[in-house]
Amino acid sequence: MPDLIAKSFDRPDERREFPFGFLDLITVRGTTMGRETLEPGWKWSTHIRPISGTERCEFRHVGFQISGRWVCESRDGSQIEIGPGEIYDVAPGHDSWVVGDEPAVAIDFQGIADWAASPGSGQRVLTTLLFTDIVGSTAIAEGLGDAAWKRILRTHKEDNNVLLGRFGGTLVDTAGDGALSRFDSPAQALRCALSIVDAARRLQIEVRAGAHTAEVELVDGNPQGVGVHLAARIMAAAAASEVLVSATTRDLAAGTELGFVEKGTFDLKGITGARTLYSIGAESRPAAE
Numbered sequence: 001m002p003d004l005i006a007k008s009f010d011r012p013d014e015r016r017e018f019p020f021g022f023l024d025l026i027t028v029r030g031t032t033m034g035r036e037t038l039e040p041g042w043k044w045s046t047h048i049r050p051i052s053g054t055e056r057c058e059f060r061h062v063g064f065q066i067s068g069r070w071v072c073e074s075r076d077g078s079q080i081e082i083g084p085g086e087i088y089d090v091a092p093g094h095d096s097w098v099v100g101d102e103p104a105v106a107i108d109f110q111g112i113a114d115w116a117a118s119p120g121s122g123q124r125v126l127t128t129l130l131f132t133d134i135v136g137s138t139a140i141a142e143g144l145g146d147a148a149w150k151r152i153l154r155t156h157k158e159d160n161n162v163l164l165g166r167f168g169g170t171l172v173d174t175a176g177d178g179a180l181s182r183f184d185s186p187a188q189a190l191r192c193a194l195s196i197v198d199a200a201r202r203l204q205i206e207v208r209a210g211a212h213t214a215e216v217e218l219v220d221g222n223p224q225g226v227g228v229h230l231a232a233r234i235m236a237a238a239a240a241s242e243v244l245v246s247a248t249t250r251d252l253a254a255g256t257e258l259g260f261v262e263k264g265t266f267d268l269k270g271i272t273g274a275r276t277l278y279s280i281g282a283e284s285r286p287a288a289e
Contacts, residue, residue, distance in 0.1 A: 005028055005029070007026045007028060008026075009024045009026060009035040009107075012024035012025055012026055012035075013025055013026050013027055016116050016117065018047055018048060018051060018116050019042070019046075019047040020038065020039040020040075020041055020042035020047055020098075021036065021037055021038040021039055021042050021047070022036075022037055023035070023036045023037075023112070023115065023116055024036075024037075025112070025113070032112060032113035033107060033108065033109055033112065034107070034108045034112035034113075034115065035066075035105065035106070035107050035108075036104075036105070036106055036108065036112075037103055037104075037105050038068070038070065038098050038103060038104045038105075039098065039103050040098050040100065040101050040102070040103065041098065042097065042098045042104075043095070043096070043097035043098070044056075044057050044094075044095050044096045044097065045095045045097075048115075048116055051116055051117070052116070052224075053224075053225065054224055054225060054226065054228070054229065055226060055229040055270045055271075056075070056092075056093050056094055056095055056229060056270070057092070057093070057094050057095065057096065057115075058092045058093060058222075058224050058225075058228055058229075059092060059111035059112070059114070059115050059222075060089070060090065060091055060092050060110060060111045060173060060175070061088065061089070061090050061108050061110065061111040061112065061115075062087075062088070062089045062108065062109050062110040062111065063087070063088055063106050063107055063108035063109055063110075063112075064086075064087055064088075064106060064107050064109075065082050065083060065084055065085065065086045065087075065088065065104070065105075065106045066084065066105040066106055066107065067084050067102065067103070067104070067105045068083075068084070068098065068100065068102040068103050068104030068105055069081060069082065069083045069084075069098070069099050069100050069102070069104060070082055070096055070097060070098050070099060070104045070106075071096060071097055071099055072088070072090045072094050072095075072096045073094060073095045073096065074090075074091065074093065074094050075093040075094070075232055075233075075236070076236070081099065082106075088106075091173075091175030091176070092173060092175070092180075092228075093228075093229065093232055114219050124215055124216070124217050124218070125215065125216065125218055126213065126214070126215050127182045127183065127184065127213070127214070127215075127216055127223060128182065128183045128184075128185070128186045128189040128211055128212070128213040128249060128252075129180065129181075129182050129211065129212055129213070129214065129216070129223060129227060129228060129231035130169065130180070130181045130182070130183065130189045130192065130193055130209060130210070130211045130231070131178065131179070131180050131209065131210045131211075131231050131232050131234070131235035132160070132178060132179050132181075132193065132196055132207050132208070132209045132235070133177065133178035133179075133207065133208055133209075133235060134153075134156070134177040134178070134200070134205055134206070134207055135205075135206045135207065135208055135240040135241075136206070136240075137176070137177045137205075140152075140205060152203050152204075152205060153177060155203060156177070156199075156200060156203055156205065157174070157179075159196070159199040159200075159203075160179060160196055160199075163192050163195045163196055163199065164181055164192065166192070166195075167183070167188045167189070167191055167192035167195070168183060168184065168185065168188050169181040169182065169183045169188070169189065169192050170182050170183070172222060172223060173222070180228070180231075180232075182223055186211070186213050186249045186252040186253045187252075187253045187256045187258060189211050189249075190211060190243060190245065190249070190253055190258055190280060191258075193209040193211060193243040193280075194243055194280060196209065197209060197241050197242075197243060200241075201241065206240040206241045207240075207241065208235060208238035208239060208240060208241070208242055208244075209235060209238060209242070209243045209244070210231055210232065210233070210234030210235025210236070210237070210238050210243075210244050210245070211231060211234065211243065211244075211245045211246070211249050212227060212230050212231035212234055212245070212246040212248065212249055213227075213246070213248045213249045213252055214226075214227025214228075214230065214231075214248070215227070216228060226271075229270060229271070230246065230268065230271055230275075231246075233268035233269060233270065233271055234246060234268070234275075234277060236268075236269075237266055237268065237277060238279075242279055243279065243280045244263065244277050244278070244279055245260070245277065245278050245279075245280065246275060246277065246278075247275070247276050247277075247278065250278045258280055258281075259280065259281035260278040260279065260280060260281060261278060261279045261280075261281050262276065262277075262278055263277045263278060263279050264276070264277070265277075
């Protein structure tokens with residue numbers, strides 16, 4: 001391979017076209033970057049969701065806005081508007097749309113290689129997805145100050161990494177003070193979740209967790225599909241220091257020392273049909289140590 005390489009988006013390696021826009025891709029030394037051009041009226045949930053097959057965009061995008069403006073909406077409904085000259089970093093689980101009368105043109109440095117590509121040859125696996133998130137992190141950070149909060153957050157992430165290794169989990173993605181991991185064993189995922197909750201308590205913070213077992217498509221090691229969205233919604237329904245799981249995960253963890261308490265039937269945003277969710281009972285905690 002040559003020492004010096006120059007490529008141009010005007011002569012892309014690949015162009016993907018879709019309603020109200022197109023994406024030009026170039027790859028340099030194994031890194032794929034994209035320039036997306038989105039026309040006024042474009043919206044991810046309208047024009048890309050039928051291609052991706054997921055409820056929301058499950059890619060993390062890091063990029064630079066060249067021209068035009070667009071809005072990104074996160075899972076919790078919060079929104080940010082991005083305009084020319086701005087660097088953005090948006091977490092998986094978002095919707096987005098162009099605002100104004102000018103096309104939105106941006107360069108993405110991350111999360112673009114498989115974006116707007118039809119699901120194809122990705123490996124499908126049965127896995128248990130675990131979402132965790134610190135409860136009330138903004139208020140805690142304001143009360144402690146930036147320096148103290150950064151120390152706690154760093155320790156929390158270190159604890160999580162150690163526990164993932166202990167229970168056989170794989171870290172998929174982090175966004176802010178939350179994380180997505182996956183496990184081959186549902187029971188190990190729940191034991192890990194309990195341990196994460198308890199480790200967070202020792203730092204005087206509280207974590208909520210949600211788990212769901214589903215068949216997902218792995219694209220570059222990242223799980224994609226409705227199962228990811230469902231696991232995130234289960235976590236969002238959990239209380240502070242609670243591990244909430246789907247009926248599927250509870251059934252697969254039957255016969256272990258883990259005990260479950262039915263929490264009721266929930267209508268989860270973006271999920272068709274009500275779901276019965278279960279909390280791991282307090283009597284399970286000593287076994288998770």
